[in-house]
Amino acid sequence: GQQLNQSPQSMFIQEGEDVSMNCTSSSIFNTWLWYKQDPGEGPVLLIALYKAGELTSNGRLTAQFGITRKDSFLNISASIPSDVGIYFCAGQSGGSNYKLTFGKGTLLTVNP
Amino acid sequence: DTGVSQDPRHKITKRGQNVTFRCDPISEHNRLYWYRQTLGQGPEFLTYFQNEAQLEKSRLLSDRFSAERPKGSFSTLEIQRTEQGDSAMYLCASTRQGGTEAFFGQGTRLTVV
Numbered sequence: 001g002q003q004l005n006q007s008p009q010s011m012f013i014q015e016g017e018d019v020s021m022n023c024t025s026s027s028i029f030n031t032w033l034w035y036k037q038d039p040g041e042g043p044v045l046l047i048a049l050y051k052a053g054e055l056t057s058n059g060r061l062t063a064q065f066g067i068t069r070k071d072s073f074l075n076i077s078a079s080i081p082s083d084v085g086i087y088f089c090a091g092q093s094g095g096s097n098y099k100l101t102f103g104k105g106t107l108l109t110v111n112p
Numbered sequence: 113d114t115g116v117s118q119d120p121r122h123k124i125t126k127r128g129q130n131v132t133f134r135c136d137p138i139s140e141h142n143r144l145y146w147y148r149q150t151l152g153q154g155p156e157f158l159t160y161f162q163n164e165a166q167l168e169k170s171r172l173l174s175d176r177f178s179a180e181r182p183k184g185s186f187s188t189l190e191i192q193r194t195e196q197g198d199s200a201m202y203l204c205a206s207t208r209q210g211g212t213e214a215f216f217g218q219g220t221r222l223t224v225v
Contacts, residue, residue, distance in 0.1 A: 004154075031212045042116075042203050042216035043155065050212075088154050092212050097168050099145065100214060102154025 006089055006103030013079055014111050021087060021106045022073040029091030032065050032072040033100065037086045046087075047074070079110050114139055116217035118204050124223045125194055132190045133220045137206030144187050145214060146179055148172065149201040155216075161187060162209075194224045 006023045013019055023032070031050055035043035047058050049065035049072060056063055062075045072089055086107050090100040117136040125131050137144045142163050147155035158177070159169045163184040173179075176194075181187040191198055201221050205214040 006154075033213065035216075040219075040221065042118075042205075042219045045213060045215060048213050090154070090214075097160055098143065098207060098212050098214075099157045099160060099168070100147075100155075102156070104152065104154050 004089060004091060004101055004103035006106055008106060009104070010107040010109070012109045012111065015079060015081060017079055019076040019079055019083075019108060020073060021108075022071060023089030023091075023103050024071040025091055025101075026070070027091075027093060028069040029101075030069070030094045031092040032063070033090045033092070034061075034063050034072070034074045035088045035090060037088060037105070039085075043088055076108075079108075081110050081112050084108060084110050116204055116206055116215055118202075118217035118220050120220055121218060122221045122223075124225060127196060127224055128193055130190065130192045131194060131222065132188055133202055133204075133222075134186060134188050135204030135217060136186045137204070138208075138215060139185075141206035141208050141211075141215075142184065143207045143209065143211075144181060145205040145207075146187070146189050147203040147205065147216075149203055149219070150199075155203050158189075191222075194222075196224045198222060199224045 034046045037043045047063040054065040060077045086105040089103045119134045145160040146158040149155040161181040176192045201219045203219045205216045
């Protein structure tokens with residue numbers, strides 16, 4: 001089945017630093033989504049990407065849909081302590097069901 | 113707030129017991145999804161409904177699992193004869209018709225002892 005490879009697995013950074021994480025797939029996706037999950041909570045949607053090459057921002061977050069449609073990256077600028085959490089990429093490959101395939105997540109720790 | 117709501121948030125049960133979880137989607141969303149998430153993994157698709165019709169089930173959904181959405185609004189997920197391997201976070205998500213942006217509930221954490 002489809003698999004998403006998300007890297008890095010974890011990151012430890014200082015407050016104020018920029019962060020970059022990415023996701024690659026062996027298959028093409030029509031939509032890429034990025035979620036953040038806090039412990040014991042459900043994932044919260046951060047950014048949705050719909051077109052190859054698309055670059056979208058949401059505050060300090062910027063994400064891009066790779067031209068090959070097999071990858072995406074998420075950047076966080078000027079990190080703050082509340083950015084701590086697990087970031088997941090998710091892809092939707094088309095068809096009528098719109099189900100999502102998730103990566104294993106990147107655990108972000110921000111030291112104040 | 114009319115986001116996705118799940119109940120209960122936590123459930124501890126003995127092996128062999130049956131459990132049922134409830135999900136109330138965003139009111140104008142006609143698609144509803146169930147996912148399962150184990151420690152250190154991303155959510156994995158279990159099943160989805162369009163209105164009251166269950167249109168797809170994952171191979172992860174064994175015969176002990178059943179999901180319903182009788183009136184096209186809330187949904188229930190039942191696990192019969194629970195096993196320790198069923199311990200996980202069960203997440204519900206909803207989308208509007210034709211939409212790919214899935215909004216998740218807070219999840220139900222199941223622990224089978």
